[in-house]
Structures are given as structure tokens and as C-alpha cells.
Amino acid sequence: MTTTTDLAAPTAPAAELTRAALVLEDGSTFTGRAYGATGSTFGELVFSTGMTGYQETLTDPSYHRQIVVMTAPHVGNTGVNDDDPESARIWVSGYVVRDPARRVSNWRARRSLDEELAAQGVVGVSGLDTRALTRRLREEGVMRAGIFSGDALFETGPGGRTRERPVSDLVAEVRASPQMAGANLAPEVSTREVYVVEPSGEFAGRAPVATVVAVDLGIKAMTPRRLAERGVRVVVVPQSSSVEDVLAVFEGLPEGAARGVFFSNGPGDPDAAEHEVGLLRAVLDRGIPFFGICFGNQILGRALGYGTFKLGYGHRGINQPVLDRTTGKVEVTAHNHGFAVDAPVSDGSGGAAVSTAPHEGGRYGRVVVSHVGLNDQVVEGLTCLDLPAFSVQYHPEAAAGPHDAAYLFDRFVGLMTEPGVWPPRLAASGGSVPAGHEIEEEH
Template identity: 90%
Template sequence: MTMTSDPSMDTIQDSARAALVLEDGSTFTGRAYGATGSTFGELVFSTGMTGYQETLTDPSYHRQIVVMTAPHVGNTGVNDEDPESGRIWVSGYVVRDPARRVSSWRARRSLDEELVAQGVVGVSGLDTRALTRRLREEGVMRAGIFSGEALFEEGPGGRVRERPVSDLVAEVKASPRMAGASLAPEVSTGEVYTVEPSGEFAGGVPVATVVAVDLGIKAMTPRRLAERGVRVVVVPQRSSIEEVLAVFEGLPEGAPRGVFFSNGPGDPDAAEHEVGLLREVLDRGIPFFGICFGNQILGRALGYGTFKLGYGHRGINQPVLDRTTGKVEVTAHNHGFAVDAPVFDGSGGPAVSTAPHGGGRYGRVVVSHVGLNDEVVEGLTCLDVPAFSVQYHPEAAAGPHDAAYLFDRFVGLLTDPGVWPPRLVVPDGPVPGGVGASDGAADETVADETEEKH
């Protein structure tokens, strides 16, 4: 099937033409945007209206072609302050209507110039609404963008012609799938580095020391911890438990310490090293917090399965219920996989299950955060070991600040472990017979404390 987003595209000069080809044979034609050539990846869409620079530089988008559902992209250009890593990680970029000029005093160059400079192949002028609807109906799939010499070939009589769609589809089908891909090693830091406490805590004794395992970490995440007085030592994905524990050597007896697993790309089912490392952390009772990929790794370490979502959650406007406060947060998401853990009990309340791994040695677990669009697991809280995680991005780069309190919750776990685990609250009051439901006043206190942190 061939879909052309705009009849005027037929008049585009050959040098400007570009095609987006899906593995099912669907073809969308448009105009080359950014670098020309060919690129391949899993085709996904992001619903964010802002924050395209943070999206492009998020390592979690490694080996993915990103479709922006917002129709107008690029008006604020590119600056040197907002990147979430040292490079653009998306494998391709698809927009409807790129800005013709930059309109921001912070901009240093245009988005198109940045894409060209970093060799990112893109396409514009597509009907991104039709494309997004197709992905929602059929699910994400592999795709390729072709422009310049990659789109054309020499035909009979030496005449240049567009390559047959069947040839382009064959190239797309030969590209790697996301399922089964271990990608964190490709995006992780190669060297250990430290982010010291900042703001009012700068120069003082850290309130805690945290080892952050970089599975594709966004730059804002260690900054959020540093703003709360935490010294963050970022280590490579390949790190062993001995290397993690070595960071804590020399700390005073009883000094707060913890481990953090970051966001990152790939299939959690392929993350065997990361799962093994986290079990070593849990076995030692070291407080743990995970974000996004880190949430999936915690789920697997506890013995739950993971599965691939039909088209994933990607954007900065996703509603999530935090069952420890009974409040709904608007949150930033970027995930195509989810944890398969019990969400509801027989009465429709939060299910408390025993972690399957190791005969239940990690005790009870509750799904602490639930996606309100599809009831997907968006957070896990361990009730008998000091560990929790969320599937979304509380660092708010880009995105809302509703979930920033999670960093406070982690610091509280590090500095006052006696407060763990947090009680569960539902909008109408404590969960009957559930975790922490023994005293309604206590539940109100938890809610009030979290309100102050917001």
C-alpha cells in the first residue's frame, strides 16, 4: 500500500524527495529534513508538544525513528543547555511542518542544521496524523527513511529513477528488531564520573552517596539528586557488584548510601547482566530506586515478566495514579515495554503479591503507580526490602514536575529507612485491609507530607 501525505509532494525535485517505508509496505513520501541517506529503526510516535531537543538526545530512543505528533516542530531551534546527553540518539526523525525560522533568544542554530551536523536522516511534510493512527492500529514496526542517493538508482538508458518500494521494504525487513535487543551497553558511559551536591548543599557533606548505573541516563537525573544534597557516582552498565560496593568504601559507618538504575533503550528480557547486578544489590539490603528501564529491571529481578506494548507510551502528558498518595500525576513517558505484575486484587483494590524469584525471598510487592489510560504498571514498591521504581521520568526534562517528589522519597529512604514502606492511599481513603491501612490518621499524614513536597 502506498500513502502520499500531500499531492504537492509529487512536484518535489528529486534532490528534495524523501520516503518513509514501513515493514508492512506502507510508504509515505515527503521532503528530506536533516541529513540525507538512509536510516532504519523501530518507528514510534511521541505526543509531546514541547521538549523536542530533550527527546532527540534521550539515549532511550537509540535505534528508534521518532514521529512527532505535534504538527509544528523546530521553532525554538537548538541550544547548548537543554541536551540530555552529548549527542542525538534517535536513528531518524519525522515531522509534519518544520519551522522556517528560529524564534528563541537561547537558540544557537536551527534544528535542521543540528540534524545535518550529527548525520541524522529525517523527513518532513508527511501526514503524521495518518501515520500515528496506523501505528496505533497496527502497532509499532520497523521502518526506514530514504533520501538522496539512497532513494534513487540508475534505470534503463541511464535515467535516474526512484528505487522500487519492494527493494526498500526488503532493506527495512533486514534491519534489527527491538524485541530481544540489548542496547544499554551501546549508550552507557565508558568511564566513572561524579556529580557533587549542588545549590544549598554545594561544598557540604553529602546527605547520601548513590551509585547510579548508567543504562542510558539522562543528564537531568543526577542533577535532581544533587540538588537534594546527594553525591551521585555514575558507573558504566557493565559494572560488577564489587565495583559498586567499592564506591562506598571509606564512607563513615552508617553513612546513607543507595543504588539507582537509570532509563535506557532495549528489551528488558535481554538485560541479564543488569538483572543479576540488581539482585546482588537487593540481597545486601541496599536501598534502590529505578526509573523507566530501571523499573523493568526491578520487575525482572523480583521474578515478574515483561512484555512489549502495542505502541508504547511516549510524551509528556500521561496520567498516572500514585497509590501512595491517591493523587493523579501528569508525567513524562518513554517506554515500549512494561512489567507484568498483578495490579488489582479480587475486589478491585491494589494487589499485594509475593515476588516470585527465589521462592519469595524479596517478600511482598505492590504496583504503586498505575497508568490511567491503559492500567499498565507504572511503578513498583517492595514492602519487605528497601526498593521502589517508576516507569516514567520524574526528572521532568522535558515534562511536568508532578513527580519530582519521588527524588525526595528516595532521599528519605536513604536517610530514614524506618519510614519504609510508604502507606497506600486511594482517593476515598486507605485501602481496606491493605498495606498501611491500620490507621487512617497515619495515612492522612503520609498524604499531607507528600503534598508539601509537591
């Protein structure tokens, strides 16, 4: 059933400049007040369940071309500061909140969230029933939407009179906007230039523990920092890089020096990421240790020959429970993904399935789903048993928290510096151990 909030004709357009409408492709319409910039914007409408970290969410490139609905009812309390952005700009296409803070209350704040959205041209809407909106997305799935406010809500009618645009026209604009399925977006968010993040903290000024080429598919600023804190020199390269570009970074390193390749998070449909899949296969063919997160997990899945599929409404927020089968522990994790890898999760008796990677008759060997989402049993991580490669679907750097999964960066460092201990053994918990694998609890 379509839910429509009446868009009554204004008495005078100038008095209605703060009105805004959120229009979904199924014809549903919600009205509220303009928040941030006024105008029109389009994107895939998704919801985020995080109670905190809205500044990190807004500046995460993985949200490119998405309109984000915040399920937390009160947003903007801490304003915006200059320390927490995950990139140089806001990437969301639009922003939907229920009750924006009327004043900022944090000593680090430099301006309000409303001011920041307006300054960066991000069209938003407030005053909506975001609970009803989220329930609709959970029941019907994410869909395209548009936010219209200010002049974008009006048109010039017969006789030169200004009138409100018909809802049918707004819906038609939404339906004409691009879909997320098939979208190749990593090239739009990736760095154009190579840059380096040197070891930091106790490792500053010392020889790197390892050198990592991080392929930027929409990387967040905190990710290379997490590696640098562990003594790693991180060379961030554009999405368009070739395997020759990657190998050039390692030229001149001492023989036997630890090295690895990292694929970051990012937006878009992994089925459209042909270049990235080809690059990763070239890395795997050379036996270079690999770690991927989020979009990087989906690219590893595709490189190994597995399919990917679009989730109904995805996982977005900082409170998603995931089982790490290598430790037997449940982690609370940060997510932002609408696609997942289609790989065998269970062996049919409750244990973890070990499958042979389908690509080219299984030349990449055996693979196990090492991490599983506990809400819906979605693949949340892959571990190659015959290659030095692993990935997770979530964000272990989690600048806004939680930090349960930060150990994965240590695992990557260990893979590069002590490759002989790979692969990690699965823990004895919940029947999750594949047949033929020894069991040792990791402490």
C-alpha cells in the first residue's frame, strides 16, 4: 500500500521555502522541513542504525549516490568538527533525519550539522517519521528516492502563476534516476594521485614492519592509519592502478621484506568491477598476501569465482553482530553494504563449509566462510586455505566504534611477516569447524 502525505498547495511559494518532500519510486511521499541545502537530489534510499558517528557516515565514500535515513531519532547534537571526517567531503546524496538538534553541544564542534550540509550542497529533509520509513524499507527493500525542497517543489503554470509540482512528476524524476545495480562507482570516489602514510606512534621514524599497497576503492582515512599504527608503510594508489603499478611499489625493497596488498571499502555493484577483479587475480597469482574489507571482500569473492547478490535492505550501522569462526567470538561490527558474496556458508550439518573456489576449475584452492552475520547468515568474511588471502565484509577500522574487529589488522600484519602460520585454524564453537581441520581455541 502506498503511503502519501498530502502536498497541499502553498499560499505563497516564498513562505514555503523550508518545506521538503521525500518521494520514493513506489510513489510513497513523506513531507517535512528542508535540512541543509535546498533543491533536489536523487539516490538509493537506505537506512543506518548507528546511534553515533554521523559525521563518519556522511564522509564515507561507500555512501556515494545514496540517500541515508538515520534511525536514531535525534541527530546533530555534537555538530561537526575538523578531526573526524573520513574523507575530504560529504559523499551521501541526501540526508533524512527525524529530529535535528536545535543547538550544538560539544567542545570540539566548529559548526552545526545543518550548516555543514548546506555548505557542501547536500539536500536533506527533517521532521519525517523515520521509524515508519525504515519499516517500509525493511518490508519492501531499498529503492530509489528523491528529496525536493525550495524551488524544486514548484513550477510555473498557466498564466505565469507559480504552483506546486504534481507528485506524479516528482515520482517520474525519481524513476528516471540511475539504479545501484550495475553501477560502477569506485572510479568516481578513488584518489587520483598516489600518497603515502608512514608508520606512526611507537613505529614512527623506524623501518617499516611491512609495505602495503592499498587500492583505493573508496577508502576511509582511518584505514591506513590503523595499519600505520602497527608499523606498516601504506602506499595508497588509485582504483585504476595496474598490477605493474602495484609491483613497482615493491621495487627496491630488501629481499624477503614483508609486503602485501589491501583492497578498501567502496560504493557500487561488485558485478560491475571488472578491472578490480582482474587486478586482484593478478595479485593472487603472484602469491602476494592480501586483505580486503567491505567492497574488497566482494571483489575477493568474485576473483575466486563466486557470485554476488543484492541484499533486500543491506547492513548499515555500527551494531551488527558477526561470528568470527577463527576465534569463536561474536563481534559487534560497523557495516555499510548492500551486496553480499554468494558462497557456501554451512556444510549442511551446522558446520562451516569448505568449498573449492570455482574460478578456472578451482586453481585458487579451498575457501571457507570465516565470518557469518548472525542476523541473516550472510557471508561476512572469506579465508583462502591455499592462498595468503582473506577478507571481511565489515569495517574493522570503525573510527566511530565499535573496535571489536581491530585485531584483523594484526592478522594481516602476521600474514605478511609470518606467512608460515597461515591459514588460521577455526575455533571449537557451535559446530563451525570444517571436516579435516584441527581445532585450537585462539586466545
